[in-house]
Amino acid sequence: MKLFEDAEFAARVARAKTKMEEIGVDVLLVASPANQFWLTGYDGWSFYTPQMVVVAADLEQPLWVGRAMDAVGAKFTVFMSHEHIIPYGDEYVASDERHPMEFLVEILKSRGWGARRIGVEMDDYYYTARWHAILTAGLPDATFIDAFLAVNRARMKKSDREIDYLMQAGEIAGRAMQATFDAARPGVRQCDAVAELYRVTTAGTPEHGGTFTCKPPNAMVGEYCSAPHLSWTDAPLKENEMFYVELGGCRHRYHAPLSRCLWLGKPPQAMLDLAEIIAEGLNAVLDTVKPGVVLEELAAAWTSVISRHGIEKDSRIGYPVGIGYPPTWGELTCSMRKGDRTVMEPNMTFHCIPALWMEDYGLVVSESFAVTETGARTFADFPRKLFHLG
Amino acid sequence: MKLFEDAEFAARVARAKTKMEEIGVDVLLVASPANQFWLTGYDGWSFYTPQMVVVAADLEQPLWVGRAMDAVGAKFTVFMSHEHIIPYGDEYVASDERHPMEFLVEILKSRGWGARRIGVEMDDYYYTARWHAILTAGLPDATFIDAFLAVNRARMKKSDREIDYLMQAGEIAGRAMQATFDAARPGVRQCDAVAELYRVTTAGTPEHGGTFTCKPPNAMVGEYCSAPHLSWTDAPLKENEMFYVELGGCRHRYHAPLSRCLWLGKPPQAMLDLAEIIAEGLNAVLDTVKPGVVLEELAAAWTSVISRHGIEKDSRIGYPVGIGYPPTWGELTCSMRKGDRTVMEPNMTFHCIPALWMEDYGLVVSESFAVTETGARTFADFPRKLFHLG
Numbered sequence: 001m002k003l004f005e006d007a008e009f010a011a012r013v014a015r016a017k018t019k020m021e022e023i024g025v026d027v028l029l030v031a032s033p034a035n036q037f038w039l040t041g042y043d044g045w046s047f048y049t050p051q052m053v054v055v056a057a058d059l060e061q062p063l064w065v066g067r068a069m070d071a072v073g074a075k076f077t078v079f080m081s082h083e084h085i086i087p088y089g090d091e092y093v094a095s096d097e098r099h100p101m102e103f104l105v106e107i108l109k110s111r112g113w114g115a116r117r118i119g120v121e122m123d124d125y126y127y128t129a130r131w132h133a134i135l136t137a138g139l140p141d142a143t144f145i146d147a148f149l150a151v152n153r154a155r156m157k158k159s160d161r162e163i164d165y166l167m168q169a170g171e172i173a174g175r176a177m178q179a180t181f182d183a184a185r186p187g188v189r190q191c192d193a194v195a196e197l198y199r200v201t202t203a204g205t206p207e208h209g210g211t212f213t214c215k216p217p218n219a220m221v222g223e224y225c226s227a228p229h230l231s232w233t234d235a236p237l238k239e240n241e242m243f244y245v246e247l248g249g250c251r252h253r254y255h256a257p258l259s260r261c262l263w264l265g266k267p268p269q270a271m272l273d274l275a276e277i278i279a280e281g282l283n284a285v286l287d288t289v290k291p292g293v294v295l296e297e298l299a300a301a302w303t304s305v306i307s308r309h310g311i312e313k314d315s316r317i318g319y320p321v322g323i324g325y326p327p328t329w330g331e332l333t334c335s336m337r338k339g340d341r342t343v344m345e346p347n348m349t350f351h352c353i354p355a356l357w358m359e360d361y362g363l364v365v366s367e368s369f370a371v372t373e374t375g376a377r378t379f380a381d382f383p384r385k386l387f388h389l390g
Numbered sequence: 391m392k393l394f395e396d397a398e399f400a401a402r403v404a405r406a407k408t409k410m411e412e413i414g415v416d417v418l419l420v421a422s423p424a425n426q427f428w429l430t431g432y433d434g435w436s437f438y439t440p441q442m443v444v445v446a447a448d449l450e451q452p453l454w455v456g457r458a459m460d461a462v463g464a465k466f467t468v469f470m471s472h473e474h475i476i477p478y479g480d481e482y483v484a485s486d487e488r489h490p491m492e493f494l495v496e497i498l499k500s501r502g503w504g505a506r507r508i509g510v511e512m513d514d515y516y517y518t519a520r521w522h523a524i525l526t527a528g529l530p531d532a533t534f535i536d537a538f539l540a541v542n543r544a545r546m547k548k549s550d551r552e553i554d555y556l557m558q559a560g561e562i563a564g565r566a567m568q569a570t571f572d573a574a575r576p577g578v579r580q581c582d583a584v585a586e587l588y589r590v591t592t593a594g595t596p597e598h599g600g601t602f603t604c605k606p607p608n609a610m611v612g613e614y615c616s617a618p619h620l621s622w623t624d625a626p627l628k629e630n631e632m633f634y635v636e637l638g639g640c641r642h643r644y645h646a647p648l649s650r651c652l653w654l655g656k657p658p659q660a661m662l663d664l665a666e667i668i669a670e671g672l673n674a675v676l677d678t679v680k681p682g683v684v685l686e687e688l689a690a691a692w693t694s695v696i697s698r699h700g701i702e703k704d705s706r707i708g709y710p711v712g713i714g715y716p717p718t719w720g721e722l723t724c725s726m727r728k729g730d731r732t733v734m735e736p737n738m739t740f741h742c743i744p745a746l747w748m749e750d751y752g753l754v755v756s757e758s759f760a761v762t763e764t765g766a767r768t769f770a771d772f773p774r775k776l777f778h779l780g
Contacts, residue, residue, distance in 0.1 A: 043620070043621070044617065044619040044620050044621075045605055045606060045608065045619045045621070045717070046618075046619040047717055048515075048605075048717040048718040048720070069617075069618050069619075069705060069747065070617070070618065070619055072616055072617040072618075072747070073614075073617035073618070073619055073620045075617075076613075076614065076617055076620065077620075089704075090704055090705040090706065093705075093706065093725070094706075094709070094720075094722060094724075094725050099513075120519065122518065122519045122520040122523070123489075123518050123519070123520035123521070124518060125438075125515060125516060125518065126515060127518055127519050128512065128513045128514060128515065128517055128518065128519065129510065129512045129513070129517050129518065129519050129521065129522035130512040130513035130536075130538070131513070131519065132519035132522070133512070146520075148520070189593075189599055190599070191592055191593055191594055191599030191600055191601065192593050192599070194592050195588075195589045195590075195592035195593035195600070196589070197592075198585075198588035198589060198591075198592045199585045199586070199588060199589040200585075201588075202581055202584050202585035202587075202588045203579075203581055203582050203585035204581055204624060208624065209579055209580070209581030209582075209623065209624020210581055210585070210624075211581065211606075211621060211622070212606035212621070215435055215438075215716075216435060216601075216602035218435065223466075224463075224466065226462055227434065227459075227460070227462040227463035227465075227466055228436075228459050228460065228462075228463070229434040229435045229436040229459075229460055229463055230433070230434050230463045230466065230467075231433070231434075231435070231601060231602070232601070233599065234594060234598065234599020234600075314479075314480055315459060315480040315483075316480065316483065316484075319484070326605075326716035326717055327435070327437055327438040327716055328438040330438070330484075332484060334484075335483070335484050357459065357462070
């Protein structure tokens with residue numbers, strides 16, 4: 001099955017080229033695996049060796065440049081005709097003497113792009129300082145322009161097909177959360193409860209199988225819940241502990257994150273009250289969503305609710321979400337927080353995660369959603385509350 | 391439970407400082423999450439926002455510099471006294487106006503390191519071109535030295551405790567492979583078989599619970615087996631298809647990879663023969679392992695076996711393995727291939743993965759192992775053959 005029609009890829013490349021024109025770039029070097037996937041369809045866990053997608057204003061389709069053994073996977077997955085797949089030999093891999101960016105320099109020169117305005121993703125995870133040093137040294141006549149986030153911005157508005165995948169991912173996320181909470185009981189090892197989470201995110205639904213997510217769940221228990229990005233252990237769950245879960249469902253690299261907490265017992269009233277405040281704040285955010293609203297208005301909706309209850313929180317409460325490759329499913333382009341004037345448009349997609357980190361525990365209720373003409377459409381359908389056993 | 395004694399961390403820092411002296415570095419900026427974990431114990435999925443570990447010749451313990459919300463997780467996991475944890479505020483996260491590296495510049499200046507010889511991991515996945523640009527601009531009196539792989543090299547020889555974790559990871563890997571192959575039958579969806587893989591790698595063994603691996607399994611079926619880094623789908627498995635699995639068991643970030651293939655039926659004789667050649671070649675490699683042997687001798691042992699059978703393969707057949715953060719569990723320091731003169735020492739650890747990619751399918755039998763005085767000690771205990779149903 002093709003994930004997307006060729007016409008959709010062509011439209012994406014056209015959007016990237018529009019961005020390139022806006023920022024004065026003739027040739028765009030795309031290091032981000034998520035952007036590579038979006039532009040070409042290429043999907044393989046091969047980005048631990050250097051690979052690059054090249055979009056040139058004067059070339060209709062992008063080039064994929066990568067390791068020879070991965071050119072096979074490129075042939076299976078890219079929309080371009082196969083002369084756009086340009087492999088380098090294994091002698092470039094993990095070598096002290098040769099670097100794949102030297103190979104890329106020669107490709108760019110041979111195409112007559114050696115003196116052009118070249119856009120690079122300066123702060124992308126996969127665009128290292130050395131890559132940049134080799135490219136700038138090898139192309140002394142080129143002008144390098146920072147194009148970080150240019151493609152990320154181009155992919156913020158999803159197609160209907162992309163939204164379909166995110167809805168499927170959301171259904172998987174909800175099932176996985178349910179299975180995790182069903183398995184979590186005092187005496188069960190934390191890892192055994194999370195094993196259920198992984199079983200279900202991987203199996204998916206009967207209609208839509210699951211796949212790997214680009215990051216593990218943030219699944220913490222007890223005192224670790226006060227730290228947002230730690231992990232489970234193999235200790236048994238204990239009565240009256242908090243089990244904090246931020247997970248993602250995934251379809252074809254499209255991620256729908258979902259977060260909930262389970263209290264392993266009968267929760268103190270103060271904790272139930274706090275969970276209700278978070279849910280109220282999240283609902284206020286979702287009610288504010290519509291095209292034309294700017295992101296700081298969402299943050300204000302949240303702040304207005306929690307400050308009425310005497311709570312302050314200064315970190316951002318959300319970010320745009322979609323295609324995920326490690327280390328994140330965030331699109332990195334903007335944040336739900338004061339000062340962010342990004343305007344919401346239909347089919348933009350976000351994860352709103354208003355967690356509160358207390359001294360001894362953390363509490364969260366999150367939703368990911370698409371912006372529609374009539375408001376927020378959440379990907380999952382799961383109760384917004386603190387779960388508990390008692 | 392503490393993963394390692396403070397004395398072990400102190401010894402690691404001392405080894406890093408020795409490397410620093412060798413390459414003429416006063417202050418080492420460590421961007422690699424794997425190196426950060428090895429040096430400090432810090433373990434959190436927080437490296438999607440910039441964080442850095444700083445090792446200075448004139449400071450006993452390293453500094454951890456990261457996002458304020460992750461300083462909590464740092465307190466739980468690092469061996470250093472807590473004044474070595476230096477948080478930056480959320481206003482630095484995903485901001486157009488401020489960058490965490492600007493914060494780091496001020497830290498380095500305030501410590502009197504602004505004119506020192508500063509080592510940076512130029513080609514590390516997490517050391518971006520922009521980080522480097524900000525640091526070099528902000529510290530014009532410093533001398534920047536490429537220290538890529540310096541810490542990776544320092545961590546090649548494992549402690550006995552590290553080997554223990556790798557042996558536990560190997561046991562998990564073997565169990566996961568068995569569970570995957572038990573579940574894989576014609577008519578079962580690929581994703582449902584891989585769901586068993588994930589269930590077992592996450593649950594682990596009764597004694598040692600599992601955790602997430604830094605990369606998904608390379609689990610491909612049918613024609614996708616001819617591409618090394620693609621992924622499973624939700625199509626049902628069919629009779630007489632190849633199911634290729636490279637997976638990892640993981641304990642405390644230490645990964646033991648293991649690869650096998652399952653033929654969903656009675657395999658053609660030629661395929662069985664090829665699997666036997668691979669197993670013979672792998673055995674020849676393992677028999678060659680001992681302290682003092684150089685890596686290209688392992689490659690030669692492999693080549694000697696397959697060339698006797700008229701087969702050529704030019705890509706490397708293995709790499710050092712250990713701590714894994716995305717995108718790889720490889721240590722990146724060397725390769726089992728012609729020309730690599732890295733000398734094996736006791737407690738170095740490797741993954742030997744002599745896969746053969748044919749036109750229509752791929753075949754693999756791999757082992758990860760430690761070098762001991764008496765030879766290779768594999769982490770898993772799993773038959774070296776092509777599995778099949780018929």
